[in-house]
Amino acid sequence: LAKTTQPISMDSYEGQEVNITCSHNNIATNDYITWYQQFPSQGPRFIIQGYKTKVTNEVASLFIPADRKSSTLSLPRVSLSDTAVYYCLVGDWGAQKLVFGQGTRLTINP
Amino acid sequence: DTEVTQTPKHLVMGMTNKKSLKCEQHMGHRAMYWYKQKAKKPPELMFVYSYEKLSINESVPSRFSPECPNSSLLNLHLHALQPEDSALYLCASSHAREIRSYEQYFGPGTRLTVT
Numbered sequence: 512l513a514k515t516t517q518p519i520s521m522d523s524y525e526g527q528e529v530n531i532t533c534s535h536n537n538i539a540t541n542d543y544i545t546w547y548q549q550f551p552s553q554g555p556r557f558i559i560q561g562y563k564t565k566v567t568n569e570v571a572s573l574f575i576p577a578d579r580k581s582s583t584l585s586l587p588r589v590s591l592s593d594t595a596v597y598y599c600l601v602g603d604w605g606a607q608k609l610v611f612g613q614g615t616r617l618t619i620n621p
Numbered sequence: 622d623t624e625v626t627q628t629p630k631h632l633v634m635g636m637t638n639k640k641s642l643k644c645e646q647h648m649g650h651r652a653m654y655w656y657k658q659k660a661k662k663p664p665e666l667m668f669v670y671s672y673e674k675l676s677i678n679e680s681v682p683s684r685f686s687p688e689c690p691n692s693s694l695l696n697l698h699l700h701a702l703q704p705e706d707s708a709l710y711l712c713a714s715s716h717a718r719e720i721r722s723y724e725q726y727f728g729p730g731t732r733l734t735v736t
Binding site: 543545552553554555556557560598600602608609610611612613614 | 625654663664665666669677709711712713723724725726727728729730732
């Protein structure tokens with residue numbers, strides 16, 4: 512399982528776009544990149560998953576460069592309710608095994 | 622229904638007690654998981670059940686005993702726990718053996734305190 516590296520914490524303001532970058536230098540050919548969000552005392556929530564280029568859903572966008580050694584989660588126009596821990600995970604889609612890194616603690620200020 | 626339910630929400634138990642945590646989902650998922658999460662740490666995988674069979678055991682001590690009675694239910698039986706086992710226990714489910722196995726649905730967790 513590829514190891515991931517993320518910033519420990521980030522701060523931003525309401526209405527801003529927030530980009531969280533994850534480094535995964537040892538990503539394997541079969542690996543997908545998945546992001547989860549977790550609020551205090553709740554279970555993580557799946558946000559988005561991708562393999563290459565760009566993926567967008569109603570919540571976020573995921574940008575993956577051609578070498579796939581990093582990925583960027585983009586949250587448009589954040590609000591206070593986006594304050595949470597964001598986890599980047601990399602692994603074989605068939606492995607079922609989620610290995611959570613330390614995550615990025617995102618704080619949105621008024 | 623995309624909900625995973627867990628009971629109880631909170632549990633306090635002594636080191637000699639036997640208790641069980643319960644998890645239920647009705648999304649037709651055939652993979653179910655137990656995770657343990659300590660404060661300000663990421664979740665750690667404990668067990669994976671795939672098609673009601675234990676497929677992954679992450680070297681968890683035998684005082685934790687999982688059970689999957691059917692495709693909708695997952696239990697975690699607890700016996701002779703230690704204070705350091707106090708944590709948030711999370712249950713999750715997903716489709717099995719395909720890309721969507723990485724899209725896991727988590728329950729709210731059971732906050733366990735061992736005294």
